[in-house]
Amino acid sequence: MMNITAGAVRLWVVHVVMNAFLLLGIYAWLSIGDANGAQLAGTVIYGVAIAFLSLWLYCGTFVWFGNVPRQTVVWAFARALRTLVPFTLVAAIALGIYALLSRAGDQIPDAGATAASWLTLKLRHPVKPGTVAHGLTAILLAVEWFGAPMLLLPLAASAASRGWHGFGRHRFDALRRRYIIECPTLLIVSFLVPYAITHWVPGLHGMTWQTVSAVLRLGAGYLIFVTGWLTLSLVTASRPRPD
Secondary structure: OOOOOHHHHHHHHHHHHHHHHHHHHHHHHHOOOOOOHHHHHHHHHHHHHHHHHHHHHHHHHHHHHHOOOOOOHHHHHHHHOOOHHHHHHHHHHHHHHHHHHHHHHHOHHHHHHHHHHHHHHHHOOOOOHHHHHHHHHHHHHHHHHHHHHHHHHHHHHHHHHHOOHHHHHOOOHHHOHHHHHHHHHHHHHHHHHHHHHHHOOOOOOOHHHHHHHHHHHHHHHHHHHHHHHHHHHHHHHOOOOOO
């Protein structure tokens, strides 16, 4: 469990403020036009600034949780500037992996039809392409939501804490029995629970109550996301202990 210290509370507040700022920044960035060279340059500069702040926020978080005894939050973010380049490389690797997984998802209908035809021939029993496609989709979702994060998050935490040396010393914490349970559970809490809360529409009458409900649900989902993500960062960045 997360040890609730003054530093942890400060880091939580930083994430509550900065994640909201970054979400608004991304929304504003998407609305910037690119009709001329000045606007295009502004879009690029603004996008780089948003990416830098995002990477710095999460790199500093891994540094703070990975350093024992823990220093101040300011110290962690100052130190994160020294390991931001290798951390960014891990982020680029993650983007590349998810881009490939997205392309694989686009190929599922064709792959399902091909596999169903092959299975029908071998089993001498009709196999529906839709059934095979659903199975492949389930496997892909499991890789996207659980398999890839369990391998990439410990690598990111290691690179944030140790820089380039973190690649050589990375021990694939995902192989720890506790982490295999902790990581998927906290991913569900961080993403799926807020999604369910924000998309749940209670049967309230009147625009006022519906607005109040939407604001409360969005706020609750956002705070659950921040708390769940910080807890996941803690269990990921903490040094391995014997199971």
